[in-house]
Amino acid sequence: MAITFEHVGYTYQANTPLATPALTDVSFTVPDHGYLAIIGHTGSGKSTLIQQLNALLKPTTGQLTVDQFTVTPTTTNADLKPLRRHVGMVFQFPESQLFAETIRQDIAFGPQNFGLDPDKALKLADEMLALVGLDASYAQRSPFELSGGQMRRVAIAGVLAMHPKVLVLDEPTAGLDPQGRQEMMSLFERLHREQGLTIVLVTHQMEDVAQYAEQVAVMQHGTLLRVGTPQEIFSDVAWLRTADLDLPRAAQFAQKLAQRGVNWPQGLPLTADDLAAQLAAQWSTKGVDHV
Numbered sequence: 001m002a003i004t005f006e007h008v009g010y011t012y013q014a015n016t017p018l019a020t021p022a023l024t025d026v027s028f029t030v031p032d033h034g035y036l037a038i039i040g041h042t043g044s045g046k047s048t049l050i051q052q053l054n055a056l057l058k059p060t061t062g063q064l065t066v067d068q069f070t071v072t073p074t075t076t077n078a079d080l081k082p083l084r085r086h087v088g089m090v091f092q093f094p095e096s097q098l099f100a101e102t103i104r105q106d107i108a109f110g111p112q113n114f115g116l117d118p119d120k121a122l123k124l125a126d127e128m129l130a131l132v133g134l135d136a137s138y139a140q141r142s143p144f145e146l147s148g149g150q151m152r153r154v155a156i157a158g159v160l161a162m163h164p165k166v167l168v169l170d171e172p173t174a175g176l177d178p179q180g181r182q183e184m185m186s187l188f189e190r191l192h193r194e195q196g197l198t199i200v201l202v203t204h205q206m207e208d209v210a211q212y213a214e215q216v217a218v219m220q221h222g223t224l225l226r227v228g229t230p231q232e233i234f235s236d237v238a239w240l241r242t243a244d245l246d247l248p249r250a251a252q253f254a255q256k257l258a259q260r261g262v263n264w265p266q267g268l269p270l271t272a273d274d275l276a277a278q279l280a281a282q283w284s285t286k287g288v289d290h291v
């Protein structure tokens with residue numbers, strides 16, 4: 001297993017009068033090279049949960065393992081450096097952290113800080129630039145001349161330059177236009193497929209969950225309500241309603257068709273492509289009049 005949470009609890013300002021419990025008894029596993037989406041309302045504990053993954057926040061009870069690393073309430077900061085290289089964190093609006101004069105210097109900063117020779121770090125920066133889909137002409141430009149989506153790519157290249165095995169993404173498409181959103185999600189899919197990165201994605205975009213995630217964790221009031229495949233989570237429409245969560249748009253449409261008598265023998269379609277494929281299959285077997 002790449003990631004295992006075992007009865008993890010976290011309380012902000014623990015043992016003070018201001019103590020705020022934010023996670024309670026969270027247990028789940030993510031397989032090697034998995035793709036987990038974490039969903040849930042504001043304040044449900046998603047950010048607190050992902051910050052456990054590189055021990056920015058350490059559990060106040062329970063423990064977690066990320067590949068070869070184990071974090072418990074008593075793990076000391078000195079032990080955490082290798083974990084922090086292993087888990088790349090992309091926080092919301094990561095472009096706000098860009099600072100260097102050129103894009104390549106910005107990307108090279110992290111590896112250099114961890115002791116890599118400056119020339120090698122710059123060469124690595126060029127490779128990472130290509131990996132996030134920006135050509136070599138960007139290397140010497142200022143990061144501040146770029147569009148929002150491109151700046152975000154540069155910030156992500158800086159995280160990837162540390163060669164993480166787990167990539168944690170906190171609403172990585174927030175504020176992007178539909179095309180930028182699609183390109184960003186395709187980038188993560190490519191990193192997952194081609195580089196074998198384990199992805200942990202916090203999102204409010206149910207379409208992205210349906211299209212990309214292999215596993216979904218639903219958080220509510222600091223507890224893990226359910227974990228399952230997108231099909232398992234989104235097919236239980238009555239339960240979703242009680243949890244006050246939305247279906248992906250294609251599934252909402254399919255659900256309306258189901259209420260008018262259309263059957264979905266392969267399961268409720270969750271994406272537009274799946275909806276189109278299932279409708280086309282029914283069309284060809286039953287003929288136009290019956291669809």
Ligand SMILES: Nc1ncnc2c1ncn2[C@@H]1O[C@H](COP(=O)(O)OP(=O)(O)OP(=O)(O)O)[C@@H](O)[C@H]1O
Nearest residue numbers: 012020021022040041042043044045046047048049
């Ligand atoms: N620094 C903090 N100090 C005290 N309480 C906090 C702190 N950060 C978060 N909390 C509380 O912990 C709980 C979980 O918050 P968290 O930010 O993890 O939720 P979230 O699901 O990520 O929300 P969002 O979708 O708004 O980012 C909330 O009750 C929140 O008010």
